[in-house]
Amino acid sequence: MPLKIALAQLNFTVADIQANTAKIIEATTQAKQQQADVVVFPELCVTGYPPEDLLFRADFIAQTQQAVAEITARVTGIVVVIGYPRQYQGKLYNAAAALRDGEVLAHYHKNALPNYGVFDEQRYFSAGEQTCLFTVKDTRLALTVCEDIWQAGIIEKNRAAGANIILTLNASPFHAGKMQQREGIICSQIKHTQIPLVYVNQIGGQDELIFDGASFVADRNGHIVFRAAEFEEQLSVVEFVDHQPLQAGIAALYQPVVSEYKALVLGIKDYVRKNGFQGAILGLSGGIDSALVLALAADALGADKVEAVLMPSRYTQDMSIEDARLEADALGVKHHTLPIELAVQAFNQMLAPLFAGSQKDTTEENIQARCRGVLLMAISNKQGKLLLTTGNKSEMSVGYATLYGDMAGGFAPLKDVSKLLVYQLAEYRNTLSPVIPQRVISRAPSAELAPDQKDEDSLPPYSLLDPILALYVEQDKSAAEIVALGFAPADVHRAISLVDRNEYKRRQSPPGIRITPRAFGRDRRYPISSAYRGTAALNQPAPDNVKE
Numbered sequence: 176m177p178l179k180i181a182l183a184q185l186n187f188t189v190a191d192i193q194a195n196t197a198k199i200i201e202a203t204t205q206a207k208q209q210q211a212d213v214v215v216f217p218e219l220c221v222t223g224y225p226p227e228d229l230l231f232r233a234d235f236i237a238q239t240q241q242a243v244a245e246i247t248a249r250v251t252g253i254v255v256v257i258g259y260p261r262q263y264q265g266k267l268y269n270a271a272a273a274l275r276d277g278e279v280l281a282h283y284h285k286n287a288l289p290n291y292g293v294f295d296e297q298r299y300f301s302a303g304e305q306t307c308l309f310t311v312k313d314t315r316l317a318l319t320v321c322e323d324i325w326q327a328g329i330i331e332k333n334r335a336a337g338a339n340i341i342l343t344l345n346a347s348p349f350h351a352g353k354m355q356q357r358e359g360i361i362c363s364q365i366k367h368t369q370i371p372l373v374y375v376n377q378i379g380g381q382d383e384l385i386f387d388g389a390s391f392v393a394d395r396n397g398h399i400v401f402r403a404a405e406f407e408e409q410l411s412v413v414e415f416v417d418h419q420p421l422q423a424g425i426a427a428l429y430q431p432v433v434s435e436y437k438a439l440v441l442g443i444k445d446y447v448r449k450n451g452f453q454g455a456i457l458g459l460s461g462g463i464d465s466a467l468v469l470a471l472a473a474d475a476l477g478a479d480k481v482e483a484v485l486m487p488s489r490y491t492q493d494m495s496i497e498d499a500r501l502e503a504d505a506l507g508v509k510h511h512t513l514p515i516e517l518a519v520q521a522f523n524q525m526l527a528p529l530f531a532g533s534q535k536d537t538t539e540e541n542i543q544a545r546c547r548g549v550l551l552m553a554i555s556n557k558q559g560k561l562l563l564t565t566g567n568k569s570e571m572s573v574g575y576a577t578l579y580g581d582m583a584g585g586f587a588p589l590k591d592v593s594k595l596l597v598y599q600l601a602e603y604r605n606t607l608s609p610v611i612p613q614r615v616i617s618r619a620p621s622a623e624l625a626p627d628q629k630d631e632d633s634l635p636p637y638s639l640l641d642p643i644l645a646l647y648v649e650q651d652k653s654a655a656e657i658v659a660l661g662f663a664p665a666d667v668h669r670a671i672s673l674v675d676r677n678e679y680k681r682r683q684s685p686p687g688i689r690i691t692p693r694a695f696g697r698d699r700r701y702p703i704s705s706a707y708r709g710t711a712a713l714n715q716p717a718p719d720n721v722k723e
Contacts, residue, residue: 180214180215181211182375182410183375185216187377190226190235199246203250205410215375217344218377220377221243221257222259230299240262256318257272257344261284267299267300270282270320281307285319288302294322316338324364340373341371342375347386351690354389358428365393365397366395371415376388376390378408380444383697388405394419405426405429406440433603435592436603439600440471442688443688453480456558461495461497462495462621466611468565471604483499484510485500486546501612515546518546519542543580544580548579561586562584565581566589566590568594568644569593572648573673586685587685592690594637635669639662643667647671648693649692653709672708
């Protein structure tokens with residue numbers, strides 16, 4: 176007897192329980208119209224994922240239970256599989272429930288609770304121990320939740336219990352290459368156990384995390400027969416005959432640079448939308464980073480919701496102003512020019528008595544950046560628009576940024592984007608339509624806070640710096656291991672020393688979009704006050720800092 180299963184790959188908002196409930200009921204109605212027998216939603220779809228310490232609130236859990244009761248009462252003629260936090264016998268579980276015609280067919284408690292990387296589910300939930308099967312049209316369906324199917328043994332346990340198909344609810348966040356990793360691990364287990372699997376993943380931005388969707392169905396041989404599009408809401412129905420899925424549409428798998436661009440666009444869009452901002456503003460310098468952020472913001476929100484502010488100083492080159500205006504015009508973004516020289520002079524005059532007898536240094540450079548931060552924050556406050564910062568991961572790694580200056584803002588789209596990837600993303604965006612002037616891509620990067628300033632005056636070339644940072648920050652390689660890979664000890668020492676010394680800056684930076692396996696923030700939590708030095712084995716003096 177054929178069985179139709181709908182995959183509801185949707186974008187939920189944390190704690191907007193009423194809206195999430197309405198979305199679940201609406202998608203269920205649509206699934207019924209497509210003659211689906213079962214509709215499966217993502218992990219914790221009722222609350223949104225991750226709800227974090229909201230799970231400690233009794234009122235929040237009570238609202239969740241009321242929502243589950245409403246869904247149970249209102250959906251008929253179809254089996255609905257939802258995820259939610261379930262309070263049961265004095266413990267809280269990351270649960271899934273199968274509902275039909277006002278009844279609960281089955282409850283499942285997530286067995287494997289991840290406690291690594293961005294996950295800390297053991298802080299909130301108790302682990303279940305049992306399998307959970309229910310029957311629809313003579314087919315025995317097993318429930319699992321996310322991490323369960325990454326762990327060896329759980330799929331086998333369900334097969335031994337008599338399951339014909341595995342249904343798994345997921346909130347699996349994106350990072351580069353995650354889709355291949357996800358499908359590879361899961362499909363190898365499916366091939367071993369010879370049981371088909373329906374994988375439903377949420378999409379959307381939630382603070383730093385991006386969920387890519389890419390839901391899929393695999394047959395008992397571990398072959399993908401259906402894959403939903405990445406980063407898009409989608410309700411899809413897959414038919415099973417004799418417990419095996421029929422071939423359906425297979426969307427493209429992850430593509431480097433292209434997928435990262437989509438992730439960044441979605442992250443900006445959802446952060447602005449879910450936090451109620453009227454749009455976004457940013458400082459447009461004529462450099463590559465702000466050019467990319469402007470393009471991302473315009474693509475995410477629409478040009479009419481984005482505003483750019485040019486804030487030239489005495490050191491800003493004419494070509495920077497020209498290029499900034501060209502890009503804003505190409506994107507159709509409103510832009511203003513606010514020279515900062517009067518503000519810089521005012522601050523310098525006020526500070527002159529205190530600075531008498533001292534030499535000029537980065538202090539005077541940073542006053543310029545801080546004047547820009549004040550102007551941008553004022554516009555953000557007045558207009559209710561989100562201020563996007565434009566610093567990238569390379570700069571944040573080594574502290575090449577000014578506290579309360581270019582770091583001032585509400586959201587950092589490029590916080591997990593290396594400088595080399597910034598260039599790749601810019602070039603990709605220009606293949607869609609030419610909006611970033613080629614001169615911006617080809618010229619040497621500069622903060623333009625001093626005469627003829629270049630980033631390489633203070634840092635190793637990004638072609639050397641970025642690989643070192645990736646090895647140290649994302650892979651936890653030691654300085655000695657990095658040198659052994661062929662990098663110059665001096666370059667390794669300088670890069671790692673700056674990373675170690677600038678945790679205090681990163682702790683004060685705005686949240687940003689995670690696109691790598693190891694981002695600053697949830698993934699990498701280092702103490703600010705620490706005697707640890709990753710370069711100790713190299714035994715070289717620490718370099719001067721580059722900015723404050």
